[in-house]
Amino acid sequence: MIDRAAKLDAEDPLAERRDLFAIADDVAYLDGNSLGPLPKATRARLGEVVDKEWGEDLIASWNTADWIHLPQRIGAKIAPLIGARPYEVIAADSVSVNIFKLVSAALAMRPGRKVVLSEPGNFPTDLYMIQGLESQDLAEQRLAERGEIEAALDEDVAVLLLTHVHYKTGEMFDMAALTKAAHDAGALVLWDLSHSTGAVPVDLNGAGADFAVGCGYKYLNGGPGAPAFAYVAERHHEALRQPLSGWMGHAQPFAFTDDYAPAPGVDRLLCGTAPILSMSAMEEGVDLMAAIGIAPLVEKSRSLSEFTRAAMERHVPELECVSPENPARRGSQLSWRHEHAYELCQALIARKITGDFRAPDVLRVGFAPAYVRYADCARLVSELRDILDTGEWQKPEYAERGAVT
Amino acid sequence: MIDRAAKLDAEDPLAERRDLFAIADDVAYLDGNSLGPLPKATRARLGEVVDKEWGEDLIASWNTADWIHLPQRIGAKIAPLIGARPYEVIAADSVSVNIFKLVSAALAMRPGRKVVLSEPGNFPTDLYMIQGLESQDLAEQRLAERGEIEAALDEDVAVLLLTHVHYKTGEMFDMAALTKAAHDAGALVLWDLSHSTGAVPVDLNGAGADFAVGCGYKYLNGGPGAPAFAYVAERHHEALRQPLSGWMGHAQPFAFTDDYAPAPGVDRLLCGTAPILSMSAMEEGVDLMAAIGIAPLVEKSRSLSEFTRAAMERHVPELECVSPENPARRGSQLSWRHEHAYELCQALIARKITGDFRAPDVLRVGFAPAYVRYADCARLVSELRDILDTGEWQKPEYAERGAVT
Structure with missing residues (x-):
């Protein structure tokens, strides 16, 4: 051996x-599926971000270091790893928060349907976020064992939320088959790619997936608690509405108007100001993986x-x-x-x-x-x-x- | 001169x-009210977090460096700056996301009331978050000019959401008087302290305030896009329920159970995994301010x-x-x-x-x-x-x- x-x-x-x-x-x-290790380049990058961008250039760095577009830039680099187009992915918040946004968006796209279908034993936060929407009386959680998911897809299901690779057992769902089954039942699909991105084949576009979220701190080596990412298929960009409608997702964040107007495309998934130190570290981790392919x-x-x-x-x-x-x-x-x-x-x-x-x-x-x-x-x-x-x-x-x- | x-x-x-x-x-x-400058100690701290805690100790640092309690530790240090008890404040997510959590929580505590009262020209993200809840049909935004807020407090108002110091003009509300007026009308109050914390007198406990949020990257010098904080008066801890019920706000996050059970106190405001690099930088900024008093x-x-x-x-x-x-x-x-x-x-x-x-x-x-x-x-x-x-x-x-x- x-x-x-x-x-x-x-x-x-x-x-x-x-x-x-x-x-x-x-x-x-x-244990890189729990926390990816430190890329050496991240050290130098953080030194630059801290000493120069924050330390010397201060607020000017929103423009000069293009902090403002870090979420889009990182998203575009993740895209080829998951079979997405560059403008379909954006880095933001945490996996949990992004699940909330996208399940909410999916529910709004399927009026009259309230069920969010998942499996028992899914990564807990995925279920907890459904339960959060349930506490607001906006969703109804339904759980079906892995082999019974297709049978549980009926006309009440608005969205199927599954983790592509199971965190505990490593079992991987057939993304294309389940996406098709959900669509056949009139439901949308949200894939949690936390344990997939950067290590297993993922083809969101090819599978016809609607939505996805994923983790920045596992195989992407983005650092402890790195921001997460979210994917929305281009065909849903126009209709997408999500309730965490913070100023960074506004069409004109610096116009400071009283009324919310969503930014084009996935930018409307942004909510508050991004944590730039953690985002910058994440970009280095993603760069490293993108360079390998x-x-x-x-x-x-x-x-x-x-x-x-x-x-x-x-x-x-x-x-x-x-x-x-x-x-x-x-x-x-x-x-x-x-x-x-x-x-x-x-x-x-x-x-x-x-x-x-x-x-x-x-x-x-x-x-x-x-x-x-x-x-x-x-x-x-x-x-x-x-x-x-x-x-x-x-x-x-x-x-x-x-x-x- | x-x-x-x-x-x-x-x-x-x-x-x-x-x-x-x-x-x-x-x-x-x-411009420290937009982005606080770099504390020299933050440089050394980030070096330690990156090289030693992440680079060498990896996942063990959740315990050995106590990453897991950064949100509570930072919250406790902010508390004396805003007249709160240490266990009433926690660092988490962004101001926008925390507003969503606390407005939702307040709405749940005032069944039958749906109005969230604020002022036109409030910092945009505060209004946009109300509008997010409005899009879910959970809230109804009402805006009243500064001088007419008390008159607009009626039996439909669930929560009054105001920014203590106006971002543009610097006008400061009388927190105690408006909190009392809201309570007299049966409403709860959420104060946005983004432009207050660390620079003006704030006495949340003294004013009888229910909820507050604030920014980590202005006067607290926590770094670009630093996490925000949230305050919940102790008397509301037991009843508090918020819909962004992620795993880090669970009573036992590592028991990996399917059903959400809220952690005690403000811990239940946590949602996903905290961005540790940004959180660590924030702690240094807060330490510096806490040491001055x-x-x-x-x-x-x-x-x-x-x-x-x-x-x-x-x-x-x-x-x-x-x-x-x-x-x-x-x-x-x-x-x-x-x-x-x-x-x-x-x-x-x-x-x-x-x-x-x-x-x-x-x-x-x-x-x-x-x-x-x-x-x-x-x-x-x-x-x-x-x-x-x-x-x-x-x-x-x-x-x-x-x-x-």
Whole structure:
């Protein structure tokens, strides 16, 4: 396994990209699906933004450094990674806030329909945002198990909200098929691409998707809590109305008029002033991924996860894999169930192998193709074997939990 | 005027605080009410957050650097500047998004009432957010001129939304009196403190205010587009429900349950993941202001603006002051109307005196007491006199407008 990993690393066309990140050589970072690591270029960029743009040029930077168009610029760079046109994507707020905007917009486009359909066990914030609209009596949440979604699409469903790659199991929905099913039932579709963007093939235009949101701080390496992005298919631009109609989404934000008039296109998804420091960092992360392009990222992602799945099956068979066996049906991650998944995860972290735990019993690792090495995957497997064999996971300190687990 | 300014600067107990900011000595920065300058400590802090917390410690920093509690920590530090208890304030999202949350919450607390009362000419985003709720048929906007607000408070008004200090004229509302009037009419009050916090006296608890929001990037020096903050009076904590019910506002965000349950207190105002880089910068800005304390800030603010108002009246009488003459009735800013306010503003900037223009004809300057010198104010007046006398403002380049004006 170790030899095979070394051979694959030697042949990896993306191998040198790891140098673009500030990751110590002895760290196997398999948690880029939770928080992408620091691109070295981001350091220099933030220095420039802080010292020059904010520190010296101050408010002039809204024009001279074009802060005002950061949301559009970042969106346009994300677009090719998700099969969208540049003017269909914009960076703004958080995934949660963007879900609220787009579910609201979809509901307004389907008068007489109130149901937002999703699946139980979807990433919690997606469901919580539906419930927020439910508390306003604007929506009605309906949940259907993965296999029963098509059957649950009826004439009451205004919008289908699904996370393309499941955060816990890595299961990937067939975007084109479900989009078609929703459209056949007269519903719109909002795809949450948080666990997809930059690691798996996504073709929003090709699938005929209506709306999408995604995360800036996972595979896009935008920094902790980086802004999110939102996609609206061009055919909906004209009709789109969303209730978080803040001044930055106004047709003329600096005319300071009393009446809201939406800006053209996706610009109307903007609400308040963008957090420029976090946005600037995000642009560097996105630039790095855009420069590689999605095809080699997808290819390496699948190869890494297949290598790991097979090695785990052979060497650590007592962990039950809960991710689909077919790499075309899963995202860039693998998850295994184990009663002591939390402790195993902590023991791995102590050995500088970073995966994460998802309640109640899942050990999850992500394969961010821009910097993960096959050697990292081999190490995960061999160290996990050792942690189980030696019983090291039983150390009391591995059971201690922080505020964030 | 110049001599008097020098004397006042020599006696200024806050004079040395200017050294805490990265502002060039030859710049008169009178636009801290638009974007506060860079505190030197923020540079070091961001270096630490980027290199160590994100770069080395990665996801562990949610616990080890306590990223997860940045919103509460910053809120608690802002509290004494606005007469609130530490657990009544939280940093989150933007002013616009927080207005949406709190107007929604207020509407839910006043069933049967739908009117959100404000004034025409309020900061646009405040009105636009009401209009967003109106588009969902959840609210009805009513606007009343400043002198007619009390008369417009009837049994249909759910919430009165006012900006404490007017962004354009600097006029300051009597918070206690209007809060009482609203309560007498059975309405709740949401104060927008964007142009108040850190420069004028605010006593939310003393005034019996229900809700407030405020800006992180003006007098708090939190950085371009810094997160905003929100206040909820303790007596409303139990009943508070807001529709942007994202996972970070959940009672147990990492339990990953399907059903939303609000976190205790103001924590339930959180929605998505906070932008940690921008939040960290904000904390430094807030720390700097909290260390000075509100009383000396208010005292110097009034003294600076009085000095400037009197000097302008004497030396540049052709500019019509649109701010109240009584310093107790205005915020930490002064505005003058002039047909060529835009060009005058650009000519001043060319002489390193930064104020700003607000459409259609207002020249506005802010007196951020932590770093503005009396000498800066004297320079504004004498250079403006010169720009008018020489006709320099007529240079064609001063008429050119950027995306942000």
